[in-house]
Amino acid sequence: MGLRKDFLWGGAIAANQVEGAWNIDGKGLSVADVATYKPNVDVKDYRKQVGVTKSDIEKAIQDTDTKYYPKRRGIDFYHRYPEDLELFHEMGFKALRLSIAWTRIFPTGEEFEPNQAGLDYYKAMFNKMHELGIEPIVTLSHYEMPLALASKYNGWENRKVIDLFVRFCKVCFETYKNDVKYWLTFNEIDSVTRHPFTSAGIIPDQTDNLLQAEYQAFHHQFVASALVTKSCHEVIPGSQVGCMLTKLTDYPNSSDPRDVLASFNKNTMNYFPADVQVFGEYPPLVLNYFKKQKIHIDMTASDLEILKENTVDFVTFSYYMSLVSSYDENNLTLTTGNTIVGGKNPHLPVTEWGWTVDPVGLRISLLQLYDRYHKPLMIVENGMGAKDELTADQKIHDDYRIKYFRAHFNEMIKAVDAGVDLLGYTSWAPIDLVSASTSQMSKRYGFIYVDEDDLGNGSLKRYRKDSFTWYQKVIQTNGTSLD
Ligand code: BG6
Numbered sequence: 001m002g003l004r005k006d007f008l009w010g011g012a013i014a015a016n017q018v019e020g021a022w023n024i025d026g027k028g029l030s031v032a033d034v035a036t037y038k039p040n041v042d043v044k045d046y047r048k049q050v051g052v053t054k055s056d057i058e059k060a061i062q063d064t065d066t067k068y069y070p071k072r073r074g075i076d077f078y079h080r081y082p083e084d085l086e087l088f089h090e091m092g093f094k095a096l097r098l099s100i101a102w103t104r105i106f107p108t109g110e111e112f113e114p115n116q117a118g119l120d121y122y123k124a125m126f127n128k129m130h131e132l133g134i135e136p137i138v139t140l141s142h143y144e145m146p147l148a149l150a151s152k153y154n155g156w157e158n159r160k161v162i163d164l165f166v167r168f169c170k171v172c173f174e175t176y177k178n179d180v181k182y183w184l185t186f187n188e189i190d191s192v193t194r195h196p197f198t199s200a201g202i203i204p205d206q207t208d209n210l211l212q213a214e215y216q217a218f219h220h221q222f223v224a225s226a227l228v229t230k231s232c233h234e235v236i237p238g239s240q241v242g243c244m245l246t247k248l249t250d251y252p253n254s255s256d257p258r259d260v261l262a263s264f265n266k267n268t269m270n271y272f273p274a275d276v277q278v279f280g281e282y283p284p285l286v287l288n289y290f291k292k293q294k295i296h297i298d299m300t301a302s303d304l305e306i307l308k309e310n311t312v313d314f315v316t317f318s319y320y321m322s323l324v325s326s327y328d329e330n331n332l333t334l335t336t337g338n339t340i341v342g343g344k345n346p347h348l349p350v351t352e353w354g355w356t357v358d359p360v361g362l363r364i365s366l367l368q369l370y371d372r373y374h375k376p377l378m379i380v381e382n383g384m385g386a387k388d389e390l391t392a393d394q395k396i397h398d399d400y401r402i403k404y405f406r407a408h409f410n411e412m413i414k415a416v417d418a419g420v421d422l423l424g425y426t427s428w429a430p431i432d433l434v435s436a437s438t439s440q441m442s443k444r445y446g447f448i449y450v451d452e453d454d455l456g457n458g459s460l461k462r463y464r465k466d467s468f469t470w471y472q473k474v475i476q477t478n479g480t481s482l483d
Contacts, residue, residue: 001417002480008135008424009475010095011088011447012140012381014187015075017433019101020074022066028107029147030072031155031198034060037439037454044336044354049438050195054205057151067455070441071420073448076460077431081125084462087350087448088430089132091468092475096134097380097426098125099142099187102168109146109164114171126179136180137380137426138226139244140169140186143436145201155201156192157219159298162224169228173235181239183232184316184380185225188246189273192218194339198436215295222276223303226310242314243277244380245270246338247365249322249358253343258327266325266342271372274315278373280308308400314423315373318381321349338439353385353443359407366415366422376421381428382408385435385443388465394447396465405467405474406482413479427471431462447471 016032023029035056039046066073077084088096102109104118129136145155153160173183188199196202200217207213227239248382250266252259262467272286281304324333332343337355337450348356361381369377384404388396405427418424432446441452447468452458473481 003413003416003422003478005478006094007422008095008137008426009478010093010097010137010424011098011430012426012428013099013433014139014144014429014436015099015101015104016071016074016142016144017429017436018074018431020072020076020078021078024078025104025121026107026115027101027118028103028109029061030101030103030144031147031201032144032318033069033148034147035059035071035198035388035439036068037070039454043438043440043441043443046195046336046339046437050198050339052197052203057147057203060372061147068377070439070454070456073456075433075452077148078121080460082111082128084431084448085125085128085132085134085137085466087462088134091430091447091472093134093430094475095137095424095426095429096129097137097139097184097199099139099144100172101144101371102141102165103144103146105171106146106164106168108148109161109168110148119171119175123175123179126176130179135182137184137378137424138172138180139181139184139187140172141165141185143198144392150197150201150203153201153205154206154213155197157200157202157207157213157222159220162220162227166226166227166231170231170235173232174240177236181236181241183239184242184244185228185277185312186221187244188318189218189221189225189244189277190246190248191339192221195437196479211293212295215290216272216297219297219299219303222273223306225277225312226280226306229312230306230310240313240379242316244272245274245315245317246341247317247319247369248338248340248367249319249368250342251322251324251345251363253324253326253331256327259325259331262327263325265322274373276307277312278315278375280311304477314376314378315369316378316380317365317369318428319362319365319379320382321356322358322364323356342479351384351386352446355385357404359411362408363411363415366412366420367418370420371417376423378423379412380426381426383428383445385445387442388432388444388449390449390451390463394463398461398465398467401447401465401467402470405471409474409479411483
Protein backbone atom coordinates (compact mmCIF):
# COMPACT_ATOMS: atom_id res chain seq x y z
CA MET A 1 0.00 0.00 0.00
CA GLY A 2 2.55 2.59 1.12
CA LEU A 3 1.93 6.19 2.10
CA ARG A 4 -0.64 8.35 0.33
CA LYS A 5 0.66 10.35 -2.62
CA ASP A 6 -0.05 13.68 -0.93
CA PHE A 7 1.54 12.59 2.37
CA LEU A 8 2.51 15.68 4.35
CA TRP A 9 6.20 15.12 5.10
CA GLY A 10 7.81 17.87 7.09
CA GLY A 11 8.85 19.15 10.48
CA ALA A 12 7.38 20.85 13.55
CA ILE A 13 8.49 23.83 15.61
CA ALA A 14 6.93 26.16 18.17
CA ALA A 15 7.22 29.94 18.15
CA ASN A 16 8.61 30.18 21.69
CA GLN A 17 11.38 27.68 21.03
CA VAL A 18 12.68 29.25 17.82
CA GLU A 19 11.68 32.85 17.25
CA GLY A 20 13.53 34.77 19.94
CA ALA A 21 12.80 38.51 19.48
CA TRP A 22 10.92 38.26 22.76
CA ASN A 23 10.40 41.96 23.28
CA ILE A 24 10.25 43.53 19.86
CA ASP A 25 7.53 44.64 17.44
CA GLY A 26 5.04 44.87 20.28
CA LYS A 27 5.31 41.30 21.57
CA GLY A 28 4.19 40.78 25.19
CA LEU A 29 5.72 38.39 27.71
CA SER A 30 4.57 34.79 27.56
CA VAL A 31 4.96 31.98 30.05
CA ALA A 32 7.86 30.72 27.94
CA ASP A 33 9.78 33.95 28.42
CA VAL A 34 10.22 33.25 32.13
CA ALA A 35 11.45 29.67 31.68
CA THR A 36 15.03 29.47 32.86
CA TYR A 37 17.96 27.34 31.83
CA LYS A 38 19.06 25.61 35.05
CA PRO A 39 22.61 24.37 34.57
CA ASN A 40 22.81 22.74 37.98
CA VAL A 41 19.56 20.83 37.94
CA ASP A 42 19.51 17.21 36.76
CA VAL A 43 17.85 17.23 33.31
CA LYS A 44 15.85 14.19 34.32
CA ASP A 45 14.41 15.97 37.37
CA TYR A 46 11.59 17.36 35.29
CA ARG A 47 9.51 18.87 38.11
CA LYS A 48 12.43 21.09 39.08
CA GLN A 49 13.09 21.85 35.40
CA VAL A 50 9.58 23.03 34.60
CA GLY A 51 8.38 24.11 38.07
CA VAL A 52 7.91 27.79 38.78
CA THR A 53 6.80 29.97 41.71
CA LYS A 54 5.24 33.41 41.90
CA SER A 55 8.49 34.91 43.09
CA ASP A 56 10.42 33.31 40.20
CA ILE A 57 8.02 35.08 37.87
CA GLU A 58 8.32 38.44 39.60
CA LYS A 59 12.10 38.17 39.40
CA ALA A 60 11.95 37.19 35.73
CA ILE A 61 9.74 40.16 34.86
CA GLN A 62 12.38 42.54 36.27
CA ASP A 63 15.16 40.73 34.46
CA THR A 64 16.07 41.60 30.88
CA ASP A 65 18.62 38.80 30.61
CA THR A 66 18.50 36.35 27.73
CA LYS A 67 21.42 34.18 28.81
CA TYR A 68 19.47 32.18 31.37
CA TYR A 69 16.13 32.65 29.59
CA PRO A 70 16.95 30.92 26.30
CA LYS A 71 13.40 30.99 24.95
CA ARG A 72 13.75 34.76 24.77
CA ARG A 73 16.43 34.37 22.14
CA GLY A 74 15.46 31.04 20.49
CA ILE A 75 17.48 30.48 17.33
CA ASP A 76 16.53 33.89 15.91
CA PHE A 77 14.01 32.32 13.58
CA TYR A 78 12.16 35.62 13.81
CA HIS A 79 14.73 37.20 11.55
CA ARG A 80 16.15 34.14 9.82
CA TYR A 81 12.95 32.35 8.82
CA PRO A 82 13.37 32.95 5.06
CA GLU A 83 16.76 31.19 5.14
CA ASP A 84 15.42 28.38 7.36
CA LEU A 85 12.36 27.84 5.18
CA GLU A 86 14.66 27.59 2.16
CA LEU A 87 16.55 24.81 3.94
CA PHE A 88 13.29 23.00 4.74
CA HIS A 89 12.34 23.37 1.09
CA GLU A 90 15.69 21.93 0.08
CA MET A 91 14.83 18.85 2.14
CA GLY A 92 11.59 18.66 0.18
CA PHE A 93 9.16 19.61 2.95
CA LYS A 94 5.50 19.47 2.01
CA ALA A 95 4.43 20.84 5.39
CA LEU A 96 5.66 22.76 8.39
CA ARG A 97 3.90 22.71 11.71
CA LEU A 98 4.44 25.96 13.60
CA SER A 99 2.64 27.99 16.22
CA ILE A 100 1.41 31.56 16.24
CA ALA A 101 2.59 33.26 19.43
CA TRP A 102 -0.52 34.65 21.12
CA THR A 103 1.57 37.46 22.65
CA ARG A 104 2.63 38.75 19.22
CA ILE A 105 -1.02 39.29 18.37
CA PHE A 106 -2.43 40.21 21.80
CA PRO A 107 0.53 41.11 24.05
CA THR A 108 -1.33 40.68 27.35
CA GLY A 109 -4.22 38.68 25.93
CA GLU A 110 -6.73 41.38 26.89
CA GLU A 111 -6.30 44.07 24.23
CA PHE A 112 -9.31 44.81 22.05
CA GLU A 113 -7.26 45.41 18.92
CA PRO A 114 -4.62 43.01 17.63
CA ASN A 115 -1.02 44.05 17.15
CA GLN A 116 -0.61 44.65 13.43
CA ALA A 117 3.15 44.00 13.45
CA GLY A 118 2.50 40.50 14.80
CA LEU A 119 -0.15 39.78 12.19
CA ASP A 120 2.14 41.02 9.43
CA TYR A 121 5.00 38.86 10.59
CA TYR A 122 3.05 35.60 10.22
CA LYS A 123 1.47 36.79 6.98
CA ALA A 124 4.92 37.27 5.46
CA MET A 125 5.97 33.85 6.73
CA PHE A 126 2.92 32.14 5.20
CA ASN A 127 3.59 33.94 1.90
CA LYS A 128 7.11 32.57 1.89
CA MET A 129 5.86 29.09 2.72
CA HIS A 130 3.39 29.14 -0.14
CA GLU A 131 6.06 30.38 -2.50
CA LEU A 132 8.07 27.27 -1.52
CA GLY A 133 5.11 24.90 -1.67
CA ILE A 134 5.10 24.23 2.09
CA GLU A 135 1.68 23.73 3.69
CA PRO A 136 1.38 25.42 7.11
CA ILE A 137 -0.11 23.41 9.97
CA VAL A 138 -0.75 25.93 12.72
CA THR A 139 -0.92 25.30 16.46
CA LEU A 140 -2.86 28.03 18.23
CA SER A 141 -1.50 27.31 21.70
CA HIS A 142 1.91 25.74 22.18
CA TYR A 143 3.11 26.49 25.73
CA GLU A 144 3.10 30.26 25.15
CA MET A 145 0.10 31.82 26.89
CA PRO A 146 0.41 35.54 27.75
CA LEU A 147 2.11 35.79 31.14
CA ALA A 148 -0.35 38.52 32.12
CA LEU A 149 -3.19 35.97 31.97
CA ALA A 150 -1.26 33.52 34.13
CA SER A 151 -0.63 36.19 36.76
CA LYS A 152 -4.08 37.77 36.70
CA TYR A 153 -6.38 34.78 36.20
CA ASN A 154 -4.16 31.81 37.05
CA GLY A 155 -4.36 30.95 33.39
CA TRP A 156 -6.89 28.44 32.18
CA GLU A 157 -8.26 27.91 35.68
CA ASN A 158 -10.42 30.95 34.99
CA ARG A 159 -13.36 30.79 32.57
CA LYS A 160 -12.66 34.34 31.42
CA VAL A 161 -9.67 33.05 29.41
CA ILE A 162 -11.98 31.12 27.07
CA ASP A 163 -13.33 34.31 25.48
CA LEU A 164 -9.89 35.85 25.22
CA PHE A 165 -8.50 32.80 23.45
CA VAL A 166 -11.48 32.57 21.11
CA ARG A 167 -10.97 36.23 20.20
CA PHE A 168 -7.29 35.61 19.41
CA CYS A 169 -8.10 32.56 17.28
CA LYS A 170 -10.87 34.34 15.40
CA VAL A 171 -8.45 37.10 14.43
CA CYS A 172 -6.04 34.41 13.16
CA PHE A 173 -8.77 32.71 11.13
CA GLU A 174 -9.93 35.96 9.58
CA THR A 175 -6.41 37.14 8.80
CA TYR A 176 -5.06 33.87 7.45
CA LYS A 177 -8.18 32.35 5.93
CA ASN A 178 -6.52 32.09 2.53
CA ASP A 179 -3.23 30.84 3.92
CA VAL A 180 -3.94 28.07 6.41
CA LYS A 181 -6.17 25.03 6.07
CA TYR A 182 -4.89 22.85 8.98
CA TRP A 183 -5.25 24.16 12.53
CA LEU A 184 -4.50 22.51 15.89
CA THR A 185 -5.98 23.96 19.04
CA PHE A 186 -3.84 22.97 22.08
CA ASN A 187 -0.44 21.34 21.90
CA GLU A 188 -0.25 18.20 24.07
CA ILE A 189 -3.47 19.11 25.82
CA ASP A 190 -2.98 16.25 28.28
CA SER A 191 0.11 17.97 29.72
CA VAL A 192 -1.82 20.23 32.13
CA THR A 193 -1.22 17.86 35.05
CA ARG A 194 2.45 17.36 34.17
CA HIS A 195 3.50 20.99 33.90
CA PRO A 196 0.53 23.20 34.77
CA PHE A 197 2.36 26.49 34.33
CA THR A 198 3.75 26.02 30.81
CA SER A 199 0.72 24.14 29.64
CA ALA A 200 -2.11 26.10 31.21
CA GLY A 201 -0.65 29.20 32.90
CA ILE A 202 -1.42 27.85 36.38
CA ILE A 203 1.01 29.18 38.97
CA PRO A 204 0.91 26.44 41.59
CA ASP A 205 1.33 28.75 44.59
CA GLN A 206 -1.63 30.82 43.40
CA THR A 207 -4.00 27.99 44.24
CA ASP A 208 -4.61 25.88 47.31
CA ASN A 209 -6.01 22.95 45.36
CA LEU A 210 -3.75 22.29 42.42
CA LEU A 211 -5.46 19.14 41.16
CA GLN A 212 -8.83 20.88 41.11
CA ALA A 213 -7.31 23.89 39.30
CA GLU A 214 -5.72 21.60 36.71
CA TYR A 215 -8.92 19.76 35.84
CA GLN A 216 -10.87 22.99 35.74
CA ALA A 217 -8.24 24.29 33.30
CA PHE A 218 -8.66 21.17 31.20
CA HIS A 219 -12.37 21.80 31.01
CA HIS A 220 -11.98 25.40 29.98
CA GLN A 221 -9.53 24.36 27.28
CA PHE A 222 -11.99 21.75 25.98
CA VAL A 223 -14.74 24.35 25.72
CA ALA A 224 -12.36 26.83 24.09
CA SER A 225 -11.17 24.17 21.65
CA ALA A 226 -14.77 23.38 20.67
CA LEU A 227 -15.68 27.06 20.22
CA VAL A 228 -12.56 27.62 18.17
CA THR A 229 -13.34 24.60 15.99
CA LYS A 230 -16.76 26.07 15.33
CA SER A 231 -15.37 29.48 14.52
CA CYS A 232 -12.71 28.03 12.21
CA HIS A 233 -15.30 26.06 10.24
CA GLU A 234 -17.45 29.18 9.91
CA VAL A 235 -14.68 31.52 8.84
CA ILE A 236 -12.71 29.09 6.65
CA PRO A 237 -14.95 26.64 4.80
CA GLY A 238 -13.06 23.41 4.15
CA SER A 239 -10.63 23.99 7.02
CA GLN A 240 -9.55 21.05 9.17
CA VAL A 241 -9.19 21.36 12.93
CA GLY A 242 -7.30 18.80 14.97
CA CYS A 243 -6.64 18.00 18.61
CA MET A 244 -3.10 17.21 19.76
CA LEU A 245 -2.21 14.60 22.34
CA THR A 246 1.07 13.42 23.85
CA LYS A 247 0.79 9.71 23.16
CA LEU A 248 2.25 8.25 26.33
CA THR A 249 1.90 4.63 25.33
CA ASP A 250 1.93 2.46 28.41
CA TYR A 251 2.50 -1.31 28.68
CA PRO A 252 1.85 -3.62 31.61
CA ASN A 253 5.10 -4.51 33.37
CA SER A 254 4.07 -8.18 33.29
CA SER A 255 1.10 -10.37 32.49
CA ASP A 256 0.00 -10.11 36.12
CA PRO A 257 -3.61 -8.85 35.71
CA ARG A 258 -2.90 -6.21 38.34
CA ASP A 259 -0.16 -4.77 36.12
CA VAL A 260 -2.52 -4.92 33.13
CA LEU A 261 -5.08 -2.98 35.13
CA ALA A 262 -2.51 -0.36 36.25
CA SER A 263 -1.50 0.14 32.62
CA PHE A 264 -5.12 0.37 31.47
CA ASN A 265 -5.71 3.14 34.00
CA LYS A 266 -2.65 5.07 32.82
CA ASN A 267 -3.75 4.86 29.18
CA THR A 268 -7.32 5.84 30.05
CA MET A 269 -6.13 9.05 31.69
CA ASN A 270 -3.77 9.76 28.78
CA TYR A 271 -6.55 9.38 26.20
CA PHE A 272 -9.17 11.34 28.08
CA PRO A 273 -8.52 14.84 26.64
CA ALA A 274 -8.61 13.48 23.08
CA ASP A 275 -11.75 11.47 23.96
CA VAL A 276 -13.50 14.69 24.94
CA GLN A 277 -12.40 16.47 21.77
CA VAL A 278 -13.25 13.59 19.43
CA PHE A 279 -16.41 12.18 21.03
CA GLY A 280 -17.67 15.49 22.39
CA GLU A 281 -18.19 14.14 25.89
CA TYR A 282 -16.30 13.08 28.98
CA PRO A 283 -15.60 9.36 29.40
CA PRO A 284 -17.75 8.01 32.29
CA LEU A 285 -14.71 6.44 33.98
CA VAL A 286 -13.02 9.82 34.12
CA LEU A 287 -16.12 11.51 35.53
CA ASN A 288 -16.16 8.87 38.22
CA TYR A 289 -12.48 9.49 38.95
CA PHE A 290 -13.33 13.17 39.51
CA LYS A 291 -16.05 12.18 41.95
CA LYS A 292 -13.74 9.89 43.88
CA GLN A 293 -11.00 12.52 44.04
CA LYS A 294 -13.55 15.16 45.08
CA ILE A 295 -12.73 17.23 42.02
CA HIS A 296 -15.68 19.52 41.34
CA ILE A 297 -15.59 20.98 37.89
CA ASP A 298 -17.66 23.99 36.99
CA MET A 299 -19.28 22.51 33.89
CA THR A 300 -22.47 24.11 32.57
CA ALA A 301 -25.17 22.50 30.41
CA SER A 302 -24.25 24.89 27.65
CA ASP A 303 -20.57 23.80 27.89
CA LEU A 304 -21.65 20.21 27.36
CA GLU A 305 -23.69 21.16 24.32
CA ILE A 306 -20.77 23.10 22.84
CA LEU A 307 -18.49 20.09 23.33
CA LYS A 308 -20.97 17.73 21.72
CA GLU A 309 -21.60 19.92 18.70
CA ASN A 310 -18.04 20.85 17.81
CA THR A 311 -15.74 17.88 17.65
CA VAL A 312 -12.41 17.81 15.83
CA ASP A 313 -11.85 16.67 12.24
CA PHE A 314 -8.62 14.79 12.79
CA VAL A 315 -6.35 13.59 15.56
CA THR A 316 -2.70 14.53 15.89
CA PHE A 317 -0.16 13.43 18.42
CA SER A 318 3.42 13.53 19.55
CA TYR A 319 5.19 10.25 20.06
CA TYR A 320 8.58 9.98 21.68
CA MET A 321 8.56 6.95 23.94
CA SER A 322 6.65 4.36 25.91
CA LEU A 323 6.61 3.40 29.57
CA VAL A 324 5.52 0.44 31.68
CA SER A 325 3.19 0.33 34.68
CA SER A 326 2.78 -1.95 37.63
CA TYR A 327 0.30 -2.17 40.50
CA ASP A 328 3.36 -1.89 42.75
CA GLU A 329 5.86 0.81 41.84
CA ASN A 330 8.54 -1.12 43.73
CA ASN A 331 8.54 -3.57 40.83
CA LEU A 332 9.73 -0.85 38.49
CA THR A 333 12.99 0.83 37.63
CA LEU A 334 11.99 4.40 36.93
CA THR A 335 12.97 6.54 33.99
CA THR A 336 11.89 9.92 32.67
CA GLY A 337 10.76 11.34 29.37
CA ASN A 338 8.52 14.08 28.13
CA THR A 339 8.01 15.52 31.63
CA ILE A 340 6.83 12.25 33.03
CA VAL A 341 8.38 9.67 35.31
CA GLY A 342 7.40 6.06 34.71
CA GLY A 343 8.54 2.47 34.55
CA LYS A 344 11.50 1.65 32.35
CA ASN A 345 11.05 -1.17 29.86
CA PRO A 346 13.96 -3.64 30.24
CA HIS A 347 13.68 -4.54 26.53
CA LEU A 348 14.34 -1.03 25.28
CA PRO A 349 17.22 1.45 25.28
CA VAL A 350 16.90 5.00 26.61
CA THR A 351 18.45 8.27 25.40
CA GLU A 352 20.84 10.36 27.45
CA TRP A 353 17.78 12.15 28.84
CA GLY A 354 16.18 8.85 29.88
CA TRP A 355 13.54 8.77 27.12
CA THR A 356 12.79 5.20 26.03
CA VAL A 357 13.34 4.52 22.33
CA ASP A 358 10.49 2.35 21.09
CA PRO A 359 9.75 2.36 17.34
CA VAL A 360 7.25 -0.51 17.55
CA GLY A 361 5.44 1.63 20.10
CA LEU A 362 4.77 4.12 17.32
CA ARG A 363 3.03 1.43 15.29
CA ILE A 364 1.06 0.36 18.35
CA SER A 365 0.11 3.99 19.03
CA LEU A 366 -1.11 4.53 15.47
CA LEU A 367 -3.19 1.36 15.59
CA GLN A 368 -4.62 2.20 19.00
CA LEU A 369 -5.55 5.74 18.04
CA TYR A 370 -7.11 4.78 14.73
CA ASP A 371 -8.99 1.91 16.29
CA ARG A 372 -10.32 4.17 19.03
CA TYR A 373 -11.21 7.28 17.05
CA HIS A 374 -11.73 6.24 13.39
CA LYS A 375 -10.41 9.66 12.38
CA PRO A 376 -7.52 10.56 10.09
CA LEU A 377 -4.31 10.84 12.08
CA MET A 378 -1.21 12.97 11.80
CA ILE A 379 2.08 12.43 13.64
CA VAL A 380 3.03 16.00 14.45
CA GLU A 381 6.03 15.36 16.69
CA ASN A 382 8.55 12.55 16.86
CA GLY A 383 12.29 12.72 17.24
CA MET A 384 15.26 12.21 19.45
CA GLY A 385 17.18 14.71 21.57
CA ALA A 386 20.92 14.06 21.34
CA LYS A 387 24.25 15.81 21.70
CA ASP A 388 25.80 16.47 18.29
CA GLU A 389 29.38 17.27 17.46
CA LEU A 390 30.38 19.76 14.81
CA THR A 391 33.61 18.36 13.35
CA ALA A 392 36.59 20.42 12.26
CA ASP A 393 35.45 20.14 8.65
CA GLN A 394 32.02 21.42 9.73
CA LYS A 395 30.07 18.18 9.43
CA ILE A 396 27.67 16.50 11.83
CA HIS A 397 27.68 12.73 11.55
CA ASP A 398 24.41 11.89 13.28
CA ASP A 399 23.96 8.25 12.31
CA TYR A 400 22.15 7.66 15.65
CA ARG A 401 19.43 10.08 14.51
CA ILE A 402 19.08 8.41 11.12
CA LYS A 403 18.83 5.05 12.87
CA TYR A 404 16.10 6.39 15.16
CA PHE A 405 14.02 7.84 12.31
CA ARG A 406 14.53 4.85 10.04
CA ALA A 407 13.19 2.48 12.68
CA HIS A 408 10.20 4.75 13.38
CA PHE A 409 9.36 5.22 9.69
CA ASN A 410 9.45 1.47 9.12
CA GLU A 411 6.88 0.99 11.85
CA MET A 412 4.79 3.94 10.67
CA ILE A 413 4.58 2.44 7.19
CA LYS A 414 3.55 -0.92 8.63
CA ALA A 415 0.72 0.80 10.49
CA VAL A 416 -0.43 2.42 7.25
CA ASP A 417 -0.27 -0.97 5.55
CA ALA A 418 -2.51 -2.27 8.32
CA GLY A 419 -5.12 0.33 7.31
CA VAL A 420 -4.40 3.43 9.38
CA ASP A 421 -5.41 6.66 7.61
CA LEU A 422 -2.31 8.80 8.13
CA LEU A 423 -2.22 12.31 6.68
CA GLY A 424 1.35 13.24 7.42
CA TYR A 425 4.44 13.22 9.56
CA THR A 426 6.25 16.26 10.94
CA SER A 427 9.45 15.52 12.83
CA TRP A 428 10.38 17.28 16.03
CA ALA A 429 12.28 19.27 15.17
CA PRO A 430 13.76 19.85 11.72
CA ILE A 431 16.22 22.39 13.11
CA ASP A 432 17.93 22.55 16.52
CA LEU A 433 15.94 24.68 18.93
CA VAL A 434 15.53 25.43 22.63
CA SER A 435 14.23 22.44 24.57
CA ALA A 436 10.74 22.86 25.99
CA SER A 437 11.50 21.09 29.26
CA THR A 438 15.14 21.93 30.01
CA SER A 439 15.65 25.11 27.95
CA GLN A 440 18.87 23.55 26.66
CA MET A 441 20.26 24.04 23.17
CA SER A 442 22.58 21.08 23.62
CA LYS A 443 19.60 18.71 23.47
CA ARG A 444 19.49 18.72 19.70
CA TYR A 445 16.68 17.37 17.52
CA GLY A 446 17.33 18.88 14.09
CA PHE A 447 18.43 17.81 10.65
CA ILE A 448 19.96 21.28 10.68
CA TYR A 449 22.57 22.17 13.27
CA VAL A 450 22.49 25.65 14.82
CA ASP A 451 25.72 27.03 16.19
CA GLU A 452 24.49 28.14 19.59
CA ASP A 453 25.20 26.74 23.05
CA ASP A 454 23.12 26.59 26.21
CA LEU A 455 24.14 30.10 27.23
CA GLY A 456 23.56 31.66 23.84
CA ASN A 457 27.16 31.73 22.63
CA GLY A 458 27.70 30.98 18.96
CA SER A 459 27.33 32.39 15.48
CA LEU A 460 23.78 31.00 14.94
CA LYS A 461 25.07 29.68 11.63
CA ARG A 462 23.12 26.74 10.21
CA TYR A 463 24.81 23.48 9.05
CA ARG A 464 23.29 20.49 7.29
CA LYS A 465 23.73 17.29 9.32
CA ASP A 466 24.09 13.87 7.65
CA SER A 467 20.43 13.26 8.52
CA PHE A 468 19.49 16.26 6.33
CA THR A 469 20.42 14.42 3.13
CA TRP A 470 18.92 11.20 4.41
CA TYR A 471 15.53 12.82 5.19
CA GLN A 472 15.60 14.58 1.83
CA LYS A 473 15.82 11.17 0.11
CA VAL A 474 13.06 9.74 2.29
CA ILE A 475 10.74 12.55 1.25
CA GLN A 476 11.76 12.34 -2.39
CA THR A 477 10.85 8.65 -2.48
CA ASN A 478 7.77 9.06 -0.28
CA GLY A 479 9.26 6.72 2.31
CA THR A 480 10.21 3.91 -0.02
CA SER A 481 13.93 4.50 0.45
CA LEU A 482 14.97 4.45 4.09
CA ASP A 483 18.57 3.33 3.58
C1 BG6 B 1 6.88 18.01 23.23
C2 BG6 B 1 6.61 19.48 23.03
O1 BG6 B 1 6.47 17.65 24.48
O2 BG6 B 1 8.19 17.57 23.22
C3 BG6 B 1 7.72 20.26 22.36
O3 BG6 B 1 5.40 19.68 22.34
C4 BG6 B 1 9.04 19.78 22.92
O4 BG6 B 1 7.49 21.62 22.56
C5 BG6 B 1 9.22 18.31 22.58
O5 BG6 B 1 10.13 20.52 22.53
C6 BG6 B 1 10.53 17.73 23.04
O6 BG6 B 1 10.70 17.97 24.40
P1 BG6 B 1 12.01 18.67 24.97
O7 BG6 B 1 11.71 18.93 26.38
O8 BG6 B 1 13.11 17.71 24.74
O9 BG6 B 1 12.19 19.92 24.18
